Amino acid sequence: MFDITGNEIAELNDIDLRSLIGLLCEAELRSIGLSPAGVTWGGHQNAKDGGIDVRVDVSSMLHEDHFIPRPKTGFQVKKPDMPYNAIVNEMRPDGELRKVIKDLVDAHGAYIIISSNGSTSDSALANRRLEMKEALDDYKNASNIKVDFYDRERIAAWVRSHPSIIIWIRDKIGRPIQGWKSYGNWAKSPKGVEEEYLLDAHIRLHNSRNQNSSELSAVDGINEIREILHHSSSSVRLVGLSGVGKTRLLQSLFDQRIGERPLNQSQVFYCDINDNPNPDPINFVERLIALKKDAIIAIDNCQPELHRRLSSLCTKPDSLISLITVEYDIREDQPEETEVYRLEPSSTDIIKKIIFRGSSI
Numbered sequence: 001m002f003d004i005t006g007n008e009i010a011e012l013n014d015i016d017l018r019s020l021i022g023l024l025c026e027a028e029l030r031s032i033g034l035s036p037a038g039v040t041w042g043g044h045q046n047a048k049d050g051g052i053d054v055r056v057d058v059s060s061m062l063h064e065d066h067f068i069p070r071p072k073t074g075f076q077v078k079k080p081d082m083p084y085n086a087i088v089n090e091m092r093p094d095g096e097l098r099k100v101i102k103d104l105v106d107a108h109g110a111y112i113i114i115s116s117n118g119s120t121s122d123s124a125l126a127n128r129r130l131e132m133k134e135a136l137d138d139y140k141n142a143s144n145i146k147v148d149f150y151d152r153e154r155i156a157a158w159v160r161s162h163p164s165i166i167i168w169i170r171d172k173i174g175r176p177i178q179g180w181k182s183y184g185n186w187a188k189s190p191k192g193v194e195e196e197y198l199l200d201a202h203i204r205l206h207n208s209r210n211q212n213s214s215e216l217s218a219v220d221g222i223n224e225i226r227e228i229l230h231h232s233s234s235s236v237r238l239v240g241l242s243g244v245g246k247t248r249l250l251q252s253l254f255d256q257r258i259g260e261r262p263l264n265q266s267q268v269f270y271c272d273i274n275d276n277p278n279p280d281p282i283n284f285v286e287r288l289i290a291l292k293k294d295a296i297i298a299i300d301n302c303q304p305e306l307h308r309r310l311s312s313l314c315t316k317p318d319s320l321i322s323l324i325t326v327e328y329d330i331r332e333d334q335p336e337e338t339e340v341y342r343l344e345p346s347s348t349d350i351i352k353k354i355i356f357r358g359s360s361i
Contacts, residue, residue, distance in 0.1 A: 001177060001279070002291060004159050004166050006152035009116050011173040017116050018077045020155070020169065021054045025075070027162040027266030028068050034060055035256070051090070051098040053077040067158045069146050072109035074100060081118040082149070084131050091135040105139060110146040118151040125149060162266045163293055179277025180284070183265035186272075186300070187248040197252045208239070208340040221341060222252055223259045228339055229296060229322040230261065235311040236324040240343035246326045247300055249343060253324075263296055272300040281306065285313050288321060299325045311338050 012020060018041060026036035038058035052074040062068055076090060090113065091101060104111050113132065120128060128149035136142035150158075159165050168182045189195040205221030216224060228234050240246050256262045269284070271277040277284070281299055288295050297314065299306070302325035314323040315337045 001287065002160075002163050002166060002293065004156050004169060006119055006156045008169060008173060009152040009155045009159070012079075012116060012169065013172075014077075014079050016172045017079055017114075018053050020159075020165070021075050021077050021114060023165055023168065023266070024155075024158050024162065025054055025056050025068060027165060027264075028066065028158075029056070029058065030264045030266055031162070032062075034058055037256075050100045051076055052100050064146070067150075068110075069148070070108065070110040072104060072107045073112065074104055074109065075112050075114055077114045079116050082113055082115045082128070084127075087113065087128065087131045087149075088135050091132065097136065097139050101136070101145070102139060105136070105142060105145040108144045110148070112148045112150060114150045114155065116152045116155060118149075119153055120149070120151045125151070163288075163295070164266055164269055167269065177278075179271045179275040181270045183254055183268050183270070186251050186270055186298075187245075189248070193251070193255075197248065197255060197258055199258070204344050205341050206344075208342050218249070219259045221343075222249070223261070225324070225339075225341060226253055226259070226261055226263055229253070229263055229324060232294070232320045232322060233315045233317065234322045235315055235338040236322075237307060237338045237340040238324060238326045238343060239328065239340065241345065242328055244343050244345050246343055250298055250300070250324065250326055267294055268296040268298055270298040270300070273303070273306070274301050281310055282313070285310060285321060285323075289313065289316070289319050292320060294320045296322045296324070299323075302327050307338070 009017075009020075022039060022041040025039040029036050029038060039054065039056055041054040054075040054077060056068050056071075056073040058071045060071065062071055064070070078090075080086070082090065091098060101111055103109075111132070113128075129147060132147040132149065133142070136145065136147070159169065164182045167177055167180055170176050171181075183193075185192045200218045202217065204216070204218045206215040225236055225238075228236055238246050238250060252258050254263045254265045254268060271281065273281075279287070281297070281302075285297060288297075297310070299310065302310075304327070307325045307327070310323055310325065313319065314321040
């Protein structure tokens with residue numbers, strides 16, 4: 001369930017393959033505490049892109065042995081295999097080294113060709129790298145740039161370091177894990193994950209376990225919940241009346257446009273109990289703990305008894321899991337070892353904005 005093979009990577013189409021590399025780059029930056037804003041990709045796969053499909057441009061130094069080896073790294077993403085002639089033609093169309101590669105040389109950057117249909121032995125991989133270096137030979141200071149070639153097996157190895165992306169891949173190739181989702185439009189907003197979360201300056205959240213705590217605005221509550229879930233072996237319960245926007249607030253915890261220190265989108269596994277997830281959440285969490293995986297588990301429409309069992313698992317000392325569950329408002333639902341936040345209905349001003357926009361909370 002938490003494994004992926006090169007053969008499955010090869011099943012992705014051109015567009016999904018390029019999106020995968022973009023998502024992996026974002027996940028890699030998040031894993032070392034950097035903003036994913038330094039990753040750019042987009043447009044049609046066959047559009048003129050200057051030789052770069054996914055670009056990473058950050059100011060912080062990166063580890064040479066990681067999948068993104070340098071602060072300025074360009075990925076050219078191809079589904080077909082890339083033998084010698086294809087590599088030369090890609091790097092030197094019409095015999096001239098691409099300008100984007102020259103720029104990477106001058107910036108001491110890295111240039112990586114990705115082929116999802118390629119599956120290379122050690123010797124073949126070494127030959128691919130040698131061919132890439134030969135294509136640079138006549139450019140000054142060519143030794144400044146790091147070049148590499150990732151075949152489908154290396155892509156699969158990269159994916160395994162960010163397990164929630166496995167769910168995204170399985171959805172794309174038509175073999176989903178029933179009921180389980182990676183980060184996405186869980187609240188079914190009309191404009192998807194890009195839709196703005198309307199912040200309410202009025203009181204919307206308060207911690208039901210701490211009677212002395214002050215009530216919180218939406219953004220302060222989001223920040224407080226995030227701070228708890230940044231720590232492994234933690235547990236949060238979000239309750240509120242039907243329709244107040246609990247799932248939308250849950251989704252906002254991972255939105256970098258809101259508040260401070262958003263949760264890592266690449267670590268979250270989400271399910272709605274009404275979708276009959278298989279494996280069930282208990283089994284799913286037990287597997288993650290056994291594999292010693294860092295993860296955030298988000299369970300919607302989670303009954304109190306299931307929450308208690310999940311919280312008991314996730315808060316064990318050997319767990320690397322953070323748990324957040326969502327359910328309608330049950331006043332007596334005060335599970336141990338859990339911070340319980342109650343979400344209040346929106347203010348009149350926010351409701352007017354929602355009606356004007358014709359959207360959901």
